[in-house]
Structure formats: structure tokens, C-alpha cells
Amino acid sequence: MYHIKPDKRSQRSATLICQGFNKCIxxxxxxxxxxxxxxxxxATIGRAxxxxxxxxxxxxxxxxxxxxxxxxxxxxxxxxxxxTRDLFLYCAELCIKxxxxxEAIIKSHQAQIIYNTLMNRLSLIxxxxxxxxNVSDAQMDYFLSDLTHLIISTLSTWIRHGEKESAQDLISxxxxxxxxxxxxxx
Numbered sequence: 001m002y003h004i005k006p007d008k009r010s011q012r013s014a015t016l017i018c019q020g021f022n023k024c025i026x027x028x029x030x031x032x033x034x035x036x037x038x039x040x041x042x043a044t045i046g047r048a049x050x051x052x053x054x055x056x057x058x059x060x061x062x063x064x065x066x067x068x069x070x071x072x073x074x075x076x077x078x079x080x081x082x083x084t085r086d087l088f089l090y091c092a093e094l095c096i097k098x099x100x101x102x103e104a105i106i107k108s109h110q111a112q113i114i115y116n117t118l119m120n121r122l123s124l125i126x127x128x129x130x131x132x133x134n135v136s137d138a139q140m141d142y143f144l145s146d147l148t149h150l151i152i153s154t155l156s157t158w159i160r161h162g163e164k165e166s167a168q169d170l171i172s173x174x175x176x177x178x179x180x181x182x183x184x185x186x
Contacts, residue, residue, distance in 0.1 A: 002054050002055070002060070010053065013053055017040075017043045017045060018063070019042075020040065020044070021039050021061075024042055031105070036050060061105055061113050065101075068094050068098060069094070072087065072090040072091050088171055089171055092154070092170045096158075096163075096166070096167055099163055102114070107159070111152050111156070114148075114152050118147075118151060118152075154173070
């Protein structure tokens with residue numbers, strides 16, 4: 001769990017830790033081989049500062065994901081005409097822009113971090129989609145969970161395929177697959 005207070009000092013330290021962590025990821029794509037000592041060295045902060053804000057390196061990943069997907073949720077929510085496609089596109093663009101972070105998460109089998117973050121952020125726009133799609137609370141829960149898994153599986157496949165496709169390509173591929181699934185279970 002992370003414990004970032006809203007004061008400037010905590011925010012600045014968290015930013016330094018994230019930057020240090022990202023430098024470590026850029027040098028060594030294997031998350032399991034990155035140590036707290038390497039992170040604090042790159043972040044130029046002390047061990048006590050790290051542990052005051054984060055319990056583990058996994059918590060740094062969760063914090064970074066929370067920050068990134070919060071941006072996507074706010075962007076989607078602020079758009080009066082946003083759709084599920086727009087939200088998926090925002091998420092795909094975000095993942096492509098921050099591919100080293102997401103690659104490290106996926107390759108270290110930590111996709112639960114992405115799932116938890118997306119479910120937390122998607123709940124912020126639950127009301128927006130209910131109005132747009134007129135669905136029940138239970139249907140909305142399934143929708144958000146399925147959308148979250150679709151984003152994670154699409155991201156995982158994109159990484160496995162060498163990160164070649166654009167965000168638009170990822171949306172198109174997901175739409176085709178959803179159509180195939182729909183027709184096969186209809």
C-alpha cells in the first residue's frame with residue numbers, strides 16, 4: 001500500500017521515487033530483478049523516505065497506475081460525448097505512451113495492479129455510462145469488469161506481439177474480437 005500525503009514534500013518524494021523506479025525499469029525490464037536499493041539510488045532519496053511512502057516496489061507500480069488511469073478517467077468523464085470506445089482509446093494511448101511500465105507489470109505477472117486500478121477509476125465514470133447505456137447496477141459491474149479484462153488482455157497481446165500496433169489498431173482488433181465473441185454466443 002502507498003501512503004502519499006497531499007503535502008508538497010510527500011508529493012515531490014513520490015515523484016522522485018517514481019522517476020527512479022522508471023529509470024530502473026528502463027535499464028532492466030525485469031521487475032523481479034529491481035531492488036529497493038536500486039530505486040532509492042536512482043531516486044536520490046533515503047530508504048526511510050521510500051518506506052514512509054511505499055511498503056514495496058509493487059506499491060510504486062500501483063501508485064503510478066493509479067495516477068495514469070486517473071488521467072484517462074478524468075479525460076473520459078470530462079468529455080460530454082465520450083463513449084466506451086473513447087475510454088478504451090484513452091487507456092490504449094496511455095499504455096503505449098508508458099509502455100515500459102506496463103511491460104514490466106505484465107511480464108512480472110502483476111496484471112492485478114492494472115485490474116484494481118482500472119476498476120477503481122472506472123467506478124468514477126459508472127454514472128456516465130449508466131445514463132448513456134441505461135443498464136442496471138449488476139450489468140454495469142459486469143461491463144466494467146469485462147472492459148477491464150479486455151484492456152489487460154489487449155495490452156498483454158500487444159506486448160507479446162512486439163508493441164507494433166497503434167492505439168487505433170488495438171481498438172479495431174478489440175472490436176473485431178468482441179464481434180466474433182458476440183456472434184459465437186448469441
